[in-house]
Amino acid sequence: xxxxxxxxxxxxxxxxQEARLRCSPMKGHSHVYWYRQLPEEGLKFMVYLQKExxxxxxxxxxxxxxxxxxxxxxxxxxxxxxxxxxSAAYFCASSPRTGGDEQYFGPGTRLTVT
Amino acid sequence: xxxxxxxxxxxSVSEGALVLLRCNYSSSVPPYLFWYxxxxxxxxxxxxxxxxxxxxxxxINGFEAEFKKSETSFHLTKPSxxxxxxxEYFCAVIEGNTxxxxxxxxxxxxxx
Numbered sequence: 283x284x285x286x287x288x289x290x291x292x293x294x295x296x297x298x299q300e301a302r303l304r305c306s307p308m309k310g311h312s313h314v315y316w317y318r319q320l321p322e323e324g325l326k327f328m329v330y331l332q333k334e335x336x337x338x339x340x341x342x343x344x345x346x347x348x349x350x351x352x353x354x355x356x357x358x359x360x361x362x363x364x365x366x367x368x369s370a371a372y373f374c375a376s377s378p379r380t381g382g383d384e385q386y387f388g389p390g391t392r393l394t395v396t
Numbered sequence: 397x398x399x400x401x402x403x404x405x406x407x408s409v410s411e412g413a414l415v416l417l418r419c420n421y422s423s424s425v426p427p428y429l430f431w432y433x434x435x436x437x438x439x440x441x442x443x444x445x446x447x448x449x450x451x452x453x454x455x456i457n458g459f460e461a462e463f464k465k466s467e468t469s470f471h472l473t474k475p476s477x478x479x480x481x482x483x484e485y486f487c488a489v490i491e492g493n494t495x496x497x498x499x500x501x502x503x504x505x506x507x508x
Binding site for chain 1: 441
């Protein structure tokens with residue numbers, strides 16, 4: 283059983299560019315969560331999606347950030363016009379059901395904005 | 397809204413010594429509580445979780461945690477530290493269908 287896959291593992295972008303982070307959930311999982319981890323901080327929830335639906339985006343910055351989880355393919359976290367403050371590790375987790383008590387984390391994507 | 401406080405951003409123990417990592421939470425309803433471990437440049441791995449039932453929860457790698465409602469605590473312990481336990485540990489809480497809320501983490505160092 284493959285675990286949660288994230289790619290790329292490392293991403294370097296210049297200020298103003300776009301960053302696209304991908305997350306492939308575990309087989310059979312239709313719930314995806316995205317978290318951001320800033321240096322010396324714990325993980326902060328960003329968005330919760332089910333297939334083709336955003337369920338909770340209360341942790342997502344209002345501008346420049348968007349997420350999707352299409353019927354086919356991975357979940358995408360998109361950051362437009364990146365700034366230095368976007369540099370962080372972005373983790374996704376997948377779950378087979380609602381409730382959030384069974385989340386499996388991917389290895390993360392480390393975004394560096396230069 | 398729920399929150400998690402981890403006392404001590406860095407804990408250092410000798411190999412073979414007791415490991416105690418502290419976690420206190422605030423929640424208006426009975427929470428689900430979790431401990432995750434993160435090794436350098438890796439994702440989070442679930443160590444153990446409390447949902448309902450027995451308040452002493454055993455997890456992987458010899459770790460256990462006890463849910464104490466009266467103290468709003470969920471401290472993580474291991475009787476004897478091993479060098480491979482050196483990592484970052486995160487306590488987290490869920491309340492109802494809310495997302496995981498994490499503490500800031502405690503970095504555990506194990507000294508030979």
